[in-house]
Amino acid sequence: MKKIAVLMGGKSSEREVSLNSGANIAEALASLGKYEVVPIDLTEENLNQLPEGVDAVYIALHGGWGENGGVQAALNARKIPYTGPGVKASQIAMDKLKTKLVLEMKNVPTAKWDLAHPDTPKSPLPLPVVVKPPSDGSSVGISKVSTDDQWAGALAAALAVTGEPGSAAGETHRGTVLVEEFIPGREFTVAVVDGQAWPVIEIVAKGGWYGYKEKYTSNETRYPFLADSADPKDAELEQKLLKLAVDAYTAVGCRGVTRVDFRVSPLGHCYVLELNTSPGFTSHSLVPKSGMKTGLTFAGVCDRILASADYDR
Numbered sequence: 001m002k003k004i005a006v007l008m009g010g011k012s013s014e015r016e017v018s019l020n021s022g023a024n025i026a027e028a029l030a031s032l033g034k035y036e037v038v039p040i041d042l043t044e045e046n047l048n049q050l051p052e053g054v055d056a057v058y059i060a061l062h063g064g065w066g067e068n069g070g071v072q073a074a075l076n077a078r079k080i081p082y083t084g085p086g087v088k089a090s091q092i093a094m095d096k097l098k099t100k101l102v103l104e105m106k107n108v109p110t111a112k113w114d115l116a117h118p119d120t121p122k123s124p125l126p127l128p129v130v131v132k133p134p135s136d137g138s139s140v141g142i143s144k145v146s147t148d149d150q151w152a153g154a155l156a157a158a159l160a161v162t163g164e165p166g167s168a169a170g171e172t173h174r175g176t177v178l179v180e181e182f183i184p185g186r187e188f189t190v191a192v193v194d195g196q197a198w199p200v201i202e203i204v205a206k207g208g209w210y211g212y213k214e215k216y217t218s219n220e221t222r223y224p225f226l227a228d229s230a231d232p233k234d235a236e237l238e239q240k241l242l243k244l245a246v247d248a249y250t251a252v253g254c255r256g257v258t259r260v261d262f263r264v265s266p267l268g269h270c271y272v273l274e275l276n277t278s279p280g281f282t283s284h285s286l287v288p289k290s291g292m293k294t295g296l297t298f299a300g301v302c303d304r305i306l307a308s309a310d311y312d313r
């Protein structure tokens with residue numbers, strides 16, 4: 001029997017979600033009857049004390065060093081295969097600035113953007129814009145700016161997460177925030193596993209904004225499959241998003257599982273918002289939902305992703 005460690009918890013702000021994801025994955029893998037599953041609530045101290053004879057690691061950590069290449073580097077050093085992308089792709093995806101640079105370099109469409117700093121008096125792009133910290137979060141510190149008088153508050157909110165220039169926070173872009181053209185329209189997400197895209201899911205949030213509240217506390221967000229849409233034009237959009245999701249995954253150098261998020265303007269222009277290299281696996285998370293649409297069970301989805309585990313060679 002193969003021994004599989006499921007890493008969860010960690011110290012990031014997404015600890016609770018990760019514990020939930022990890023428990024689901026561990027239970028699902030164990031139910032298949034072919035693995036010895038060892039759930040591990042990971043702290044930086046116990047990574048070097050992984051049990052003996054682990055054949056592969058399922059990374060169910062979200063945010064922080066579980067998703068930014070830190071854990072991946074430690075597992076590379078021990079030649080233990082793990083789920084999700086390697087060090088380089090994890091680092092790029094966790095950093096929205098690097099992601100945008102890489103996507104632009106590879107001609108994958110993403111919203112127009114610029115940078116702002118504590119003394120930037122007004123938006124460097126025409127309003128409306130979205131102001132966000134350059135590193136991943138759970139929509140914390142992100143706001144839409146529609147009028148000039150909202151600029152200072154949005155900048156301060158993003159800087160509060162990023163850290164002031166010269167502050168001791170562990171953030172690589174201290175004092176810098178990302179300003180993006182606001183893309184009106186619809187929002188979608190696509191799971192890519194081993195370079196293959198799974199059915200596109202639309203995110204229909206009340207008010208058209210999928211922020212912290214909509215993600216974690218609202219029951220009013222709906223997640224229909226685009227393929228189930230009654231609009232015949234949506235079949236074409238599905239094909240376009242499936243292709244762009246794989247393009248983004250490839251551009252960033254991902255392997256294993258990654259979730260690619262999009263906005264689509266009323267004219268049908270698609271823009272990659274971001275890539276999530278360790279997507280959620282709670283009972284209402286979108287990657288398992290999409291995998292189950294292909295005919296797999298929840299446990300089958302976990303098994304498929306586990307089969308894609310590897311390390312940087």
Ligand SMILES: Nc1ncnc2c1ncn2[C@@H]1O[C@H](COP(=O)(O)OP(=O)(O)O)[C@@H](O)[C@H]1O
Nearest residue numbers: 111130136137138139140180181182183209210
């Ligand atoms: N450029 C944009 N145009 C329109 N909406 C946006 C834009 N950027 C972010 N949003 C909204 O904010 C949400 C969170 O932004 P995102 O960049 O995905 O950050 P996070 O890493 O916190 O999820 C998105 O799901 C989307 O609803």
Ligand SMILES: [Mg+2]
Nearest residue numbers: 139261273274
């Ligand atoms: Mg997001």
